[in-house]
Structure formats: C-alpha cells, structure tokens
Amino acid sequence: MGGWNMKLLVSGRQLFLSQDLAARIGVEEALFLQHLYYRLETQGMEKEGHMWYRQTYQGWAKQCFHWNIRKIKRIITKLEHYQIIVSSNKLNSFNTDRSKWYRIDYEKIDELLQKKIYAQEELFHEESNLPEVKMTKANTDQSDEIANIINYLNKKAEKQFNEHSKTNIRLIKAILKEGYTVEDCYLVIDEQVRNWKNDLQMNKYLRPITLFRPGNFESYLNDALTRLQDKNIDFEPVVLDFDEGECY
Structure with missing residues (x-):
C-alpha cells in the first residue's frame, strides 16, 4: 500500500x-x-x-x-x-x-x-529608505486611492481613521505594491465588516493595521472571494482541458 x-x-x-x-x-x-x-x-x-x-x-x-x-x-x-x-x-x-x-x-x-x-x-523598500522624489500624477493617483480606501472603511465600519496617517498609508501602499487592487481592498472591508461589525469583541479589529497587514489581507480576501463564488456560481463538474496544458 x-x-x-x-x-x-x-x-x-x-x-x-x-x-x-x-x-x-x-x-x-x-x-x-x-x-x-x-x-x-x-x-x-x-x-x-x-x-x-x-x-x-x-x-x-x-x-x-x-x-x-x-x-x-x-x-x-x-x-x-x-x-x-x-x-x-x-x-x-x-x-x-x-x-x-x-x-x-x-x-x-x-x-x-x-x-x-x-x-x-529588498523588493519593495519602505518609503523612509527611498530618496525623496517629486510628486507625479501616478503618486497623486495612488494617494487618492489610499484615501478612498480609508474613507470606505470609515463609512462601512463607522470609524474615523485618519487618511493622512503615515502608518495607514504605508500599510495600504504595501498591499497595492503587492499587486492587489482597490477593489480587493473594498472586498476585504465588506467581508470583515459583515463578520465583525456587530460583534462587540471583534469590532475593534476593524482597523487598517489588522485588515491590511500582509499576513491577514490575503486570507480575508480569499474568504471574500469564496463567498462571492458560493453566491454567484452554479457548481458544475470540473472538466480539464489537457489541450491547453494544465499547470500542476
């Protein structure tokens, strides 16, 4: 055997x-x-x-x-x-x-x-280790995205986190540099607000340092995506297309 x-x-x-x-x-x-x-x-x-x-x-x-x-x-x-x-x-x-x-x-x-x-x-240096750069349109756009994410969290969780906080900005900027999108951040916020907002013990964790910590974020996002799939997708038998060459 x-x-x-x-x-x-x-x-x-x-x-x-x-x-x-x-x-x-x-x-x-x-x-x-x-x-x-x-x-x-x-x-x-x-x-x-x-x-x-x-x-x-x-x-x-x-x-x-x-x-x-x-x-x-x-x-x-x-x-x-x-x-x-x-x-x-x-x-x-x-x-x-x-x-x-x-x-x-x-x-x-x-x-x-x-x-x-x-x-x-070494891959994504902290802002403090980088030389000061002139503000560009790309930098401005990302700053707007980060502010929108924090404001979205404030609205959904009924909080008042500071969109100009260096800690909050650093956390979200690191997530975006990993390739996650603003929409991914919204999904995580929605998922954890749904799970924690009405829980007196967990409500305090509806905060940037918990939601956007790299080790937590991917897990929360996977939970949100799984919920969406369960809600919107009818399950069918899996058929593998070997002509395409599946990745093992």
Whole structure:
C-alpha cells in the first residue's frame, strides 16, 4: 500500500521548482515561473532576440486551474516588480488584442540566486529608505486611492481613521505594491465588516493595521472571494482541458 501511494505522488506530469528560487521570491511565484519556462520551451516564439510566450490572464487561469484570475494577476505583477518576468503588449498585431507577451530575464534570476536572502523589504523598500522624489500624477493617483480606501472603511465600519496617517498609508501602499487592487481592498472591508461589525469583541479589529497587514489581507480576501463564488456560481463538474496544458 505504501509503495502504491508513493507511486501516485510521482506519476503523471509534474511541475518542479527550485527551492533556492522559491525561498527568494515565494513558492507560488516560483511555480508560475517554472510553468512559463515550460511554455517558452515548448511554445515560445522568437522576437527581438528573445523567446516570448503569448497569453491572456484568462488563458493562464485555464492552464493553472488552481489559481483564479485575480491570483494570476497578483503573481505576474509581483514577478514583474522583481524584473524576472518581462511582459509587453507591443508585440501584438492588433490594438484590440488583450493578450500579453512574456519572457524570462535569466540574468535577473542569476542575480537573485547569488543572494543569501531576497527579503520582501529588498523588493519593495519602505518609503523612509527611498530618496525623496517629486510628486507625479501616478503618486497623486495612488494617494487618492489610499484615501478612498480609508474613507470606505470609515463609512462601512463607522470609524474615523485618519487618511493622512503615515502608518495607514504605508500599510495600504504595501498591499497595492503587492499587486492587489482597490477593489480587493473594498472586498476585504465588506467581508470583515459583515463578520465583525456587530460583534462587540471583534469590532475593534476593524482597523487598517489588522485588515491590511500582509499576513491577514490575503486570507480575508480569499474568504471574500469564496463567498462571492458560493453566491454567484452554479457548481458544475470540473472538466480539464489537457489541450491547453494544465499547470500542476
């Protein structure tokens, strides 16, 4: 029996990953990168001196069926921040084409593997460690987004958190840099307000430092997405499209 169980664990197509790389960028990111490498090797196209693979977010989600589109976007955004993945839509033949082209910067991977650790703060520096920069439209837009998120929390939870608080701004900015969206923040607020607002013991945790702490946020968001799926989606048998090549 034990031998049969072991056989089940190794049979079929497997997606391997480097533990060294996973320790620096995350397990899910390393898995996705390995999947992209497989696609480049089997279906890549040479353009501008590099091998590229063309895909949409919907296509990625179909291949990697254990991740939804939101998760795929966050993983890709994070890898783009790391500059391990280079993506472009300039290689599309038509402006209406919503797919993107992806390639791997192998020199960047080599640089990462030379480091003993590639910590989160090395990827997304705290504002205090960055040189002072001139305010741009992008900075202004993000400041407006952060203010909207805090005001949304105040309205839903009936609180009065300060939208100019450096701590609140730093927390939400870190979440947005991870690839989460303003809509994701609204979903987390709605979910936890629904769970905690009328609970005398838990109501006090309807605060930015709890909701937007990185270790908490993803869990709260997954709960919210699960609730939406349970409410809006009729369950059907799962049919895997092996022509697309699911990601294991």
